Amino acid sequence: xxxxxxxxxxxxxxxxxxxxxxxxxxxxxxxxxxxxxxxxxxxxxxxxxxxxxxxxxxxxxxxxxxxxxxxxxxxxxxxxxxxxxxxxxxxxxxxxxxxxxxxxxxxxxxxxxxxxxxxxxxxxxxxxxxxxxxxxxxxxxxxxxxxxxxxxxxxxxxxxxxxxxxxxxxxxxxxxxxxxxxxxxxxxxxxxxxxxxxxxxxxxxxxxxxxxxxxxxxxxxxxxxxxxxxxxxxxxxxxxxxxxxxxxxxxxxxxxxxxxxxxxxxxxxxxxxxxxxxxxxxxxxxxxxxxxxxxxxxxxxxxxxxxxxxxxxxxxxxxxxxxxxxxxxxxxxxxxxxxxxxxxxxxxxxxxxxxxxxxxxxxxxxxxxxxxxxxxxxxxxxx
Numbered sequence: 187x188x189x190x191x192x193x194x195x196x197x198x199x200x201x202x203x204x205x206x207x208x209x210x211x212x213x214x215x216x217x218x219x220x221x222x223x224x225x226x227x228x229x230x231x232x233x234x235x236x237x238x239x240x241x242x243x244x245x246x247x248x249x250x251x252x253x254x255x256x257x258x259x260x261x262x263x264x265x266x267x268x269x270x271x272x273x274x275x276x277x278x279x280x281x282x283x284x285x286x287x288x289x290x291x292x293x294x295x296x297x298x299x300x301x302x303x304x305x306x307x308x309x310x311x312x313x314x315x316x317x318x319x320x321x322x323x324x325x326x327x328x329x330x331x332x333x334x335x336x337x338x339x340x341x342x343x344x345x346x347x348x349x350x351x352x353x354x355x356x357x358x359x360x361x362x363x364x365x366x367x368x369x370x371x372x373x374x375x376x377x378x379x380x381x382x383x384x385x386x387x388x389x390x391x392x393x394x395x396x397x398x399x400x401x402x403x404x405x406x407x408x409x410x411x412x413x414x415x416x417x418x419x420x421x422x423x424x425x426x427x428x429x430x431x432x433x434x435x436x437x438x439x440x441x442x443x444x445x446x447x448x449x450x451x452x453x454x455x456x457x458x459x460x461x462x463x464x465x466x467x468x469x470x471x472x473x474x475x476x477x478x479x480x481x482x483x484x485x486x487x488x489x490x491x492x493x494x495x496x497x498x499x500x501x502x503x504x505x506x507x508x509x510x511x512x513x514x515x516x517x518x519x520x521x522x523x524x525x526x527x528x529x530x531x532x533x534x535x536x537x538x539x540x541x542x543x544x545x546x547x548x549x550x551x552x553x554x555x556x557x558x559x560x561x562x563x564x565x566x567x568x569x
Contacts, residue, residue: 190500211425251422302523307344312347329362335523357378469481
């Protein structure tokens, strides 16, 4: 029986359209060359750039291709990188490590903005922290969608507060693109960044996109031969960029219908989890979430052991926050929501995507019931 892949927020399997584009890109020339092979490669890159610009309501000359979201965050979150210089940085309490530690601001000028118990940014705390900075120009780094809980953040409302204080908002739209409208008109951000492999594109490609020309970097983070109009040196990864564009086109075209499809699956799973384990806690369940993500805890059961059990049964999902060593640590996101470390260690994340089918959802529920009962018996009879 085929495996069930419920870890799309970590990486989404390569879409067929992206695979075709990647294969074509692997045969392409150097996009900086002026001959026919180079021009064909350049066309692939510019087609992908146009796809992202159209989807986000920007212009192609405001899209910078990079190696991924981490590089984009490092490029965007710097005090003097852009035409508008910022003095301090505020970071949402549940941000990805590429924002939490990938910025270029001095430690003394950085502060976190609290989350509420449902995992949404606390706008009152944001207002207070903006006020405490007086005449400083502030940059806010904020996710559109949290990668662990699926909670949709109040980016538009936060942008209004930040702009009223004369600051800038950089949005991590990695988990939002293809799931909600994260165009500049909808969310009000000044800059946002994306990652190809979260959309069903290849790894090794991402983009920093800006709303207005003055937000483009003044100097490149990576210096080299002047590629990406001088904003990012290094020969373009044509294959990855072409695959990124193809995946983005599919994700954007199917955004509304796909979110509804996956939300129906998510709601079914949530209801069955609560039937099987009435003591289960659903994180972010009382606020708006994207349709593909369900984060829950089974108190008293070690999530790390459950993840291993699911893997043996043919199911891939996530627990807590995996670091580069592969170890599972208590989730900083859940900690920011006020969840205890012990409770956090019981948390599981299901993230659905374009490959998810109804029969997989049904089979997962059967496996969950079996594993929970098996673990409860072991706890009751440790010998």
